[in-house]
Amino acid sequence: VSFNEAQAIALFRQVLKRRNPEIVRAIGDDAALYRDGLVVTTDAYLEDVHFDRSYLDLSAIGARAVCGTLSDIAAMCARPTGVFISLMLPTGTSRAELRELYSGIDAVCSQYKTEVAGGDIIAAPKLGLALTALGRARRARLRSGARAGDHVYVTGDLALAETGRLVLKNGLDARGYGPAIARHVLPWPRIREARRLARHIGGLIDTSDGLSTDAGHLATESRVKVIIDYAALPVTPSTVRLCASRGQAVEQFVLSSGEDYELLFTSRNPDLPGRILGTRLTRIGRVEAGRGVWLQRAGRCVRLRPTGYDHLADGEPCTARRRARR
Amino acid sequence: VSFNEAQAIALFRQVLKRRNPEIVRAIGDDAALYRDGLVVTTDAYLEDVHFDRSYLDLSAIGARAVCGTLSDIAAMCARPTGVFISLMLPTGTSRAELRELYSGIDAVCSQYKTEVAGGDIIAAPKLGLALTALGRARRARLRSGARAGDHVYVTGDLALAETGRLVLKNGLDARGYGPAIARHVLPWPRIREARRLARHIGGLIDTSDGLSTDAGHLATESRVKVIIDYAALPVTPSTVRLCASRGQAVEQFVLSSGEDYELLFTSRNPDLPGRILGTRLTRIGRVEAGRGVWLQRAGRCVRLRPTGYDHLADGEPCTARRRARR
Numbered sequence: 306v307s308f309n310e311a312q313a314i315a316l317f318r319q320v321l322k323r324r325n326p327e328i329v330r331a332i333g334d335d336a337a338l339y340r341d342g343l344v345v346t347t348d349a350y351l352e353d354v355h356f357d358r359s360y361l362d363l364s365a366i367g368a369r370a371v372c373g374t375l376s377d378i379a380a381m382c383a384r385p386t387g388v389f390i391s392l393m394l395p396t397g398t399s400r401a402e403l404r405e406l407y408s409g410i411d412a413v414c415s416q417y418k419t420e421v422a423g424g425d426i427i428a429a430p431k432l433g434l435a436l437t438a439l440g441r442a443r444r445a446r447l448r449s450g451a452r453a454g455d456h457v458y459v460t461g462d463l464a465l466a467e468t469g470r471l472v473l474k475n476g477l478d479a480r481g482y483g484p485a486i487a488r489h490v491l492p493w494p495r496i497r498e499a500r501r502l503a504r505h506i507g508g509l510i511d512t513s514d515g516l517s518t519d520a521g522h523l524a525t526e527s528r529v530k531v532i533i534d535y536a537a538l539p540v541t542p543s544t545v546r547l548c549a550s551r552g553q554a555v556e557q558f559v560l561s562s563g564e565d566y567e568l569l570f571t572s573r574n575p576d577l578p579g580r581i582l583g584t585r586l587t588r589i590g591r592v593e594a595g596r597g598v599w600l601q602r603a604g605r606c607v608r609l610r611p612t613g614y615d616h617l618a619d620g621e622p623c624t625a626r627r628r629a630r631r
Numbered sequence: 632v633s634f635n636e637a638q639a640i641a642l643f644r645q646v647l648k649r650r651n652p653e654i655v656r657a658i659g660d661d662a663a664l665y666r667d668g669l670v671v672t673t674d675a676y677l678e679d680v681h682f683d684r685s686y687l688d689l690s691a692i693g694a695r696a697v698c699g700t701l702s703d704i705a706a707m708c709a710r711p712t713g714v715f716i717s718l719m720l721p722t723g724t725s726r727a728e729l730r731e732l733y734s735g736i737d738a739v740c741s742q743y744k745t746e747v748a749g750g751d752i753i754a755a756p757k758l759g760l761a762l763t764a765l766g767r768a769r770r771a772r773l774r775s776g777a778r779a780g781d782h783v784y785v786t787g788d789l790a791l792a793e794t795g796r797l798v799l800k801n802g803l804d805a806r807g808y809g810p811a812i813a814r815h816v817l818p819w820p821r822i823r824e825a826r827r828l829a830r831h832i833g834g835l836i837d838t839s840d841g842l843s844t845d846a847g848h849l850a851t852e853s854r855v856k857v858i859i860d861y862a863a864l865p866v867t868p869s870t871v872r873l874c875a876s877r878g879q880a881v882e883q884f885v886l887s888s889g890e891d892y893e894l895l896f897t898s899r900n901p902d903l904p905g906r907i908l909g910t911r912l913t914r915i916g917r918v919e920a921g922r923g924v925w926l927q928r929a930g931r932c933v934r935l936r937p938t939g940y941d942h943l944a945d946g947e948p949c950t951a952r953r954r955a956r957r
Contacts, residue, residue, distance in 0.1 A: 435761030
């Protein structure tokens with residue numbers, strides 16, 4: 306593909322005309338927002354691009370896809386009201402396998418009192434799921450809500466899911482990596498946390514593409530400067546250990562690893578608690594007037610380029626992604 | 632795949648639990664329906680399964696996919712309020728091609744005063760579009776609304792789109808096939824017609840899988856017997872001519888050809904006009920107590936099996952579909 310995601314979005318905004326005044330926010334946020342609080346998001350997951358059947362069973366693949374899509378509902382401070390699935394089903398799939406896939410999907414839905422309310426199913430060469438989730442927000446939070454003077458927070462641990470993915474993918478000794486593997490396999494969306502924190506939140510996004518990229522979206526949409534304090538970033542010893550074993554710099558790994566599906570948000574409040582509903586909450590930076598994402602480390606401040614996952618940057622999806630992220 | 636679409640739907644209904652009392656109708660209709668009139672439908676279109684780039688340009692592929700998805704909104708007597716697209720984009724796609732695809736999509740949206748309000752874009756081996764459309768219905772119509780004593784109506788002409796597809800696909804002389812080709816390339820959804828007819832409609836579905844299959848859905852969901860009068864079916868001379876040139880029986884072709892995206896509905900009213908908003912409207916049968924779909928021809932009445940398109944019946948999607956439908 307001869308263009309990146311940002312260029313594609315710019316093209317969409319140019320070609321696709323706005324016609325429905327009920328739509329408050331369309332392309333460019335985690336989900337679309339209607340005036341009445343309806344929230345809609347859509348996401349696709351393809352075999353060998355987004356998941357690997359060699360170490361995830363169908364139940365886990367289904368569960369993980371729903372978690373990822375519902376994370377966009379969390380990122381709007383909404384509660385989910387329905388999930389819709391277009392399923393691309395490969396030749397040779399058995400009913401038992403189909404049951405397994407949907408059992409995983411239903412198990413996650415049940416945690417959030419939601420359900421699969423519709424879908425479509427077609428034969429295809431590889432397994433694929435296109436998920437749409439609907440939600441309701443009493444007062445939605447957007448990427449554009451960050452203001453100079455805000456503090457930056459993130460839930461959970463950065464790069465934890467990618468740590469787990471690499472352990473599974475490369476067949477490493479799993480001892481000490483339990484939480485990391487769990488976060489990769491089942492990245493519970495932070496729906497309850499977001500709603501509990503709602504009144505404190507200014508700008509909000511979920512970390513699906515990596516901190517540098519996702520913080521960049523906040524900065525761009527809010528037209529502010531986001532400054533990240535490297536020393537404050539929540540990184541578990543397991544991630545440091547994995548990087549050491551691979552001879553990889555922790556900094557780059559932490560800034561660019563995606564699919565944590567945590568909340569990244571800004572708040573006027575500098576004193577939010579260290580845990581919310583059992584989930585870690587960490588203040589990792591601040592918002593100032595200006596542009597871009599900056600990393601403060603050992604007294605120096607450098608501007609960050611988005612180094613996280615770009616859904617279009619890869620030539621050959623699977624190989625290239627593995628190359629880029631291994 | 633070792634099961635058909637009906638079996639998959641039965642499995643979904645078993646595995647997927649209902650939890651949201653706001654959802655009036657979930658799996659099993661053209662779209663899901665919420666208590667407040669919100670309607671949601673989702674559909675996927677894959678290269679070499681649902682469309683063929685050898686004779687459709689990207690603008691037409693985009694336009695046709697939106698028409699197909701909006702047809703499910705029409706089939707609920709709703710008006711569209713937003714379209715969401717998960718795009719699977721092959722390596723090597725240029726910005727000009729992306730622009731062409733979305734121009735076709737936006738052109739159809741503009742006809743129905745709706746818009747693309749969100750989406751997702753990923754790199755994939757083949758072009759694919761998973762579309763979700765939202766709509767609003769003041770009083771939705773369902774597949775389950777047919778009652779004994781109703782009359783059966785269909786808009787447009789049966790098998791017209793398939794006639795056009797075959798002319799294009801096989802590179803036949805297009806003279807006399809203009810309307811057929813147009814219906815295949817741009818099957819305008821019958822949104823305005825459905826809303827205009829709303830107060831007359833009992834049970835409603837759109838003809839996407841072929842008359843025998845779609846009438847079967849009406850019969851099953853309404854628990855009635857649908858009797859089709861063969862002599863009344865609206866079939867254009869172009870379809871008869873095409874069948875003759877292929878040595879194919881018109882009856883089977885007309886009963887099983889899909890993707891017309893017309894309205895198939897039942898009504899108490901035996902005297903609906905022959906045209907509605909310029910679109911042909913034909914009474915083609917009646918509803919009685921009982922089960923199944925029956926075809927009345929030359930005084931005899933035979934039970935029809937669903938012979939239309941089953942999205943899962945094919946071994947190898949493209950080849951098998953061509954085999955089944957050529």
